[in-house]
Amino acid sequence: MESRPHIPYAQYITIWFALVLLTGVTITVAGLHLGQASIIAAILVATVKGTLVLRHFMHLKYEPALFKIVLMVAMLTLAVIMILTFVDISFR
Amino acid sequence: MSGSVIEGSYLEAGRGEGFWPWLKSWIFTLDHKRIGVLYLVTVLSFFAVGILLGLTMRLELIAPGKTIVEADTYNALFTLHGVIMIFLFVIPGIPAIFGNFFLPIQIGAKDVFFPRLNLLSWWLYVTGAVLAVIALFTGGGAPDTGWTFYVPYSVRTSTNVSLAVFAAFVLGFSSILTGLNFVTTVHRMRAKGMTWFRMPLFVWGSYATAWVQILATPVISVTLLLVIMERVFGLGLFDPARGGDPVLYQHLFWIYSHPAVYIMILPAMGVISEIVPTMARKTIFGYKAIAFSSLAIAFVGYLVWGHHMFTSGISDTARWIFSLLTYLVAIPSAIKVFNWTATLYKGSIRFEPPLLFVFTFIFLFSIGGLTGLMQSALAVNVHVHDTYFIVGHFHYVMFGGTAMGLIAAVLYWFPKMFGRLIPKRPIWIAWAHMFIGFNMLYFTMLVLGWEGMPRRYYDYVPEFTTGHVIATVGSWILVAGLVILAVTLIKAMRKGERAPANVWGGHHPGVADRIAPDPRELPRGPGHHDRSLRLRTCRSPRLRERGRSGGIMSMAVAHAGHLEEHRDPTGSRLGMWLFLVTELLLFGGIFLLYAVYRSTFPEDFHFAATELDVLVGGINTLILLTSSLTMVLSIAALERNRRREAVIFLAVTIGLGLAFLVIKGFEWGGKIGHGIFPGSATLVDRTPGENIFFGLYFGMTGLHALHVVVGLSVLGWMLRRITGKLSRTAHLAAPGATRLTLSDAGDRNLWEGESDDRVAGVEVTLTYHEDEELQEKEVTGLENAGLYWHLVDVIWIFLFPLLYLIT
Numbered sequence: 048m049e050s051r052p053h054i055p056y057a058q059y060i061t062i063w064f065a066l067v068l069l070t071g072v073t074i075t076v077a078g079l080h081l082g083q084a085s086i087i088a089a090i091l092v093a094t095v096k097g098t099l100v101l102r103h104f105m106h107l108k109y110e111p112a113l114f115k116i117v118l119m120v121a122m123l124t125l126a127v128i129m130i131l132t133f134v135d136i137s138f139r
Numbered sequence: 140m141s142g143s144v145i146e147g148s149y150l151e152a153g154r155g156e157g158f159w160p161w162l163k164s165w166i167f168t169l170d171h172k173r174i175g176v177l178y179l180v181t182v183l184s185f186f187a188v189g190i191l192l193g194l195t196m197r198l199e200l201i202a203p204g205k206t207i208v209e210a211d212t213y214n215a216l217f218t219l220h221g222v223i224m225i226f227l228f229v230i231p232g233i234p235a236i237f238g239n240f241f242l243p244i245q246i247g248a249k250d251v252f253f254p255r256l257n258l259l260s261w262w263l264y265v266t267g268a269v270l271a272v273i274a275l276f277t278g279g280g281a282p283d284t285g286w287t288f289y290v291p292y293s294v295r296t297s298t299n300v301s302l303a304v305f306a307a308f309v310l311g312f313s314s315i316l317t318g319l320n321f322v323t324t325v326h327r328m329r330a331k332g333m334t335w336f337r338m339p340l341f342v343w344g345s346y347a348t349a350w351v352q353i354l355a356t357p358v359i360s361v362t363l364l365l366v367i368m369e370r371v372f373g374l375g376l377f378d379p380a381r382g383g384d385p386v387l388y389q390h391l392f393w394i395y396s397h398p399a400v401y402i403m404i405l406p407a408m409g410v411i412s413e414i415v416p417t418m419a420r421k422t423i424f425g426y427k428a429i430a431f432s433s434l435a436i437a438f439v440g441y442l443v444w445g446h447h448m449f450t451s452g453i454s455d456t457a458r459w460i461f462s463l464l465t466y467l468v469a470i471p472s473a474i475k476v477f478n479w480t481a482t483l484y485k486g487s488i489r490f491e492p493p494l495l496f497v498f499t500f501i502f503l504f505s506i507g508g509l510t511g512l513m514q515s516a517l518a519v520n521v522h523v524h525d526t527y528f529i530v531g532h533f534h535y536v537m538f539g540g541t542a543m544g545l546i547a548a549v550l551y552w553f554p555k556m557f558g559r560l561i562p563k564r565p566i567w568i569a570w571a572h573m574f575i576g577f578n579m580l581y582f583t584m585l586v587l588g589w590e591g592m593p594r595r596y597y598d599y600v601p602e603f604t605t606g607h608v609i610a611t612v613g614s615w616i617l618v619a620g621l622v623i624l625a626v627t628l629i630k631a632m633r634k635g636e637r638a639p640a641n642v643w644g645g646h647h648p649g650v651a652d653r654i655a656p657d658p659r660e661l662p663r664g665p666g667h668h669d670r671s672l673r674l675r676t677c678r679s680p681r682l683r684e685r686g687r688s689g690g691i692m693s694m695a696v697a698h699a700g701h702l703e704e705h706r707d708p709t710g711s712r713l714g715m716w717l718f719l720v721t722e723l724l725l726f727g728g729i730f731l732l733y734a735v736y737r738s739t740f741p742e743d744f745h746f747a748a749t750e751l752d753v754l755v756g757g758i759n760t761l762i763l764l765t766s767s768l769t770m771v772l773s774i775a776a777l778e779r780n781r782r783r784e785a786v787i788f789l790a791v792t793i794g795l796g797l798a799f800l801v802i803k804g805f806e807w808g809g810k811i812g813h814g815i816f817p818g819s820a821t822l823v824d825r826t827p828g829e830n831i832f833f834g835l836y837f838g839m840t841g842l843h844a845l846h847v848v849v850g851l852s853v854l855g856w857m858l859r860r861i862t863g864k865l866s867r868t869a870h871l872a873a874p875g876a877t878r879l880t881l882s883d884a885g886d887r888n889l890w891e892g893e894s895d896d897r898v899a900g901v902e903v904t905l906t907y908h909e910d911e912e913l914q915e916k917e918v919t920g921l922e923n924a925g926l927y928w929h930l931v932d933v934i935w936i937f938l939f940p941l942l943y944l945i946t
Binding site: 053054056059060062063066067074077085086089090092093096097100101103104105106110111114117120121122125127128129131133134135136137138 | 326358387444445452453455456457709712720723730734738757761765771775922926930933936937939940944
């Protein structure tokens, strides 16, 4: 926290508004029954929302690069695990 | 350890004050060295238990048919032998004992970054061990599944699998805490000048191991939790009759358990990389290659788990891809072996007992590695799968590798830990027994397996009798060697010759510096600050050409008693982020199940999801998002020292969390009221995909709700902590007295002063103002609690669309 500035309350409230708005978007898109596209849209919106929480509420934006690397390594690990499992599931 | 203590050493504290104070001084110590010794005692005790179980199995197998135990008991014996040796010996072994003891010393740190977490880690280890023991005598009796707890048998057996699995879960948690402590320590507490490429190679090995502990263990944690949930609630996720896939369990299990092999072997390789250059009296050959190969092994270790499943029915594509990837592991492993050998080349070798065990490690590990390489080949693997060949192979790796590395570490660092020398002759005798016994036991297993003897069988055809007799006799000789070794070490601990400061003539931190005999190394709490650090460059002319650390170091910590201690909020948050990463991967395991089943049953999932109320899920989403806002506002208020505001925001966060749980409770209640719950008659009549969907729904939201409860508990504790400091009513001590004291919620004495008010019985309300350092700690504490809470929110952000919206 030594290098993090005091962030105005308004900034947090703006992020919250964006999160609420995106929740509305994801519910609306789901209601359109777009088939496969709705899955992609839902995951994309969830990713954007998750990123907003991570960057702003969890202050990842202000942390040293190491913190981002830690998260990236975990995501990469999860991706590798998923891909290799699907190498089995998809070709059975 | 009577008589072992050298005056003023860390071993001496608590002595002479009676048994209980002495015991308390050990089991509640925060000193990394003493925690290392605690692990030494407990880990080796369980090693002894594991050996006894192994011996009993070997004795049973000396002849076909029943010899000394019944078949069911034999099943329990090999399960327990595996569980104890894997979870209580090889996984914690070297990192927990020698990592704790030497890693901080080797990087010039006063201790690990989180000493309390370190102690908690040991207590979790003990708790897990106790639970495992209790599992033997309670429920339906000792588990009989094998250490792999494969479904569907582990879900169906009446033996006490649930408790044994929970014990393994607790042990995994202990392992995660050790891992995140080491990563944070290496990143945040290296002494000035201790750059990455000056770090001793044991530190590199421990660092790589710690990453595997963090990234792999959560997957087994969720897998084990799912086994318990299957047994208790019958989710059906692995039950083929209800659409589940047992092979998915094997994926999840080996996603952890293969990388776990590297948790076991990497620290041992680190030990070898320390001993070889010291004994060869040369700089290590290929320092960077060895350091990076540790990371490479850790990484590649993630890509190869499928080779445990070549005969389990995975796809042909997966089989050849995993087969190809498995070959890759041999590359970084061989880099290490070749570099050790190159280091020894033209060295002035001191053939001391630690080096003897290093050679044993290299020889036996090479056999283990090469027999492993054979199994990368699909055609060979299919034939030797589940035979004694596999048992022989992994004992060459685990016992011949890790355990021999551990013994080498004991012999190498014993003089530093206990200030005594070990006599050499009995070590040679012990080694000769062990080497002969080991090869009689395990090489025979390789042969038996090649001839077709299946593993885990209680009985066998008479043709295998000779092999089994040789193996059993070998086990006796091996254990005789271990007993000689143990007796020698215990004797040396009590009456061994005093060790000089630098026994092996090396210059590593941890070898050149003084530890056990040094009075400056008394146990210390977090309050102990000794910040002066002196590093000494001790390059010999011979080393100047390389000028790098490893082997004979170019830098040594001159005075172990004068090390730096700098714990900062960034390090504290780093530890928290590493923990969050483990939580993400824990949920990642169950998200993987969701992805697989969704791709398998898209129509059923679509239909089942329409039964969930989007409005309820949407309201809960808004509640959690709002709670994240109030959480971060609470932190922002505390940063500005607006305590009352911080308390209000935090209280609102807790209120919203409770509201989330209440709504979730009503939602669950509604489903259960309509007969929709795992194993219900209503669900059984529906399609497999719908069964799986609701199994996942209850499993995922249940696990998430559990995290909400944990989060709320942490926030409640923080609220109490902050509120306690908001204002205080202080009482005059006695009529006429003017002395006031102020304590916080934890009864810490925060303030003392004189009052002008001399009227007895008057209450004086004081507004409390923190000093800057305390406030920073509080903000960091709240920030860490907030990070956990936000993570709960992030997970829900994904759960909501996956369960409620993708219809």
